[in-house]
Amino acid sequence: xxxxxxxxxxxxxNLTNLQPEGGCNDPNFPYYFKLKCGNCGELSQKETCVTxxxxxxxxxxxxxxxxxxRCKFCGRDGSVLMIxxxxxxxxxxxxxxGKFVPIMMFDCRGFEPTGFSFRxxxxxxxLAGTKFESIDLSDGDFxxxxxxxxxxxxxxxxxxxxxxxx
Numbered sequence: 001x002x003x004x005x006x007x008x009x010x011x012x013x014n015l016t017n018l019q020p021e022g023g024c025n026d027p028n029f030p031y032y033f034k035l036k037c038g039n040c041g042e043l044s045q046k047e048t049c050v051t052x053x054x055x056x057x058x059x060x061x062x063x064x065x066x067x068x069x070r071c072k073f074c075g076r077d078g079s080v081l082m083i084x085x086x087x088x089x090x091x092x093x094x095x096x097x098g099k100f101v102p103i104m105m106f107d108c109r110g111f112e113p114t115g116f117s118f119r120x121x122x123x124x125x126x127l128a129g130t131k132f133e134s135i136d137l138s139d140g141d142f143x144x145x146x147x148x149x150x151x152x153x154x155x156x157x158x159x160x161x162x163x164x165x166x
Contacts, residue, residue: 003083003107003165006031006116007100008090010158014151016092018124021133024087024103027053031104032117033162035069035078038110042073047117050106052082069111078110092127100161116160126153 012018020029032047050066058068058079065079083105090101106113118137125131128149135142135155142155 001107001109002112003105004113004162005086005105005165006033006103006113006160007163008103008116008118008158008160009098009100010090010095011154011156012090012092012095012124013154013156014092014127014146014149015124015132015153015155016127017089018122018135018155019087019089019103021121021123024089025052025084027051029121030119031082032119033113034115035080035111036114037071037074037076038078038108038112039076040071040074042071043114044072047115048080050080050082052084065109071110076110078108080109080111080113081107083107100159100163105165106162113162116162118158118160124153124155126151 020026030049030051035044055064056068065081067080086105087103094101120136122135123133126146126149130146130148144153146153
């Protein structure tokens, strides 16, 4: 059992509180990433989608997880269990300092997550208080104009990483 923390960072221009809509613990927010088999090292060709609201029974025993999958190369079973309550929004202070911010923790058995994919469903707030919802970060950035604050707002230079947490 290894816990991996998904951490992100980026440049926020006149924005703060970048996070999944509904917060980091939103049960319906989909996290997309690839899985690397802990046995043979094979990397999944397609991204896997995991949400807190989807729970499956593991093949052996009575345990549950958010994802149960078999390596297509060696046939080994693995699972991913999301651990809510460890993430937070990225603030403008985080952006200025260039710090990675924890978003979600994953308890991975038999697999290692890699290559988180930013998609839609993000939210942020301008420094003037305007809320921006349904932000699509698929292209790696977001640009808009804040009428209330009379200034451009944006997200750019997004980076992600999975860090082992002991």
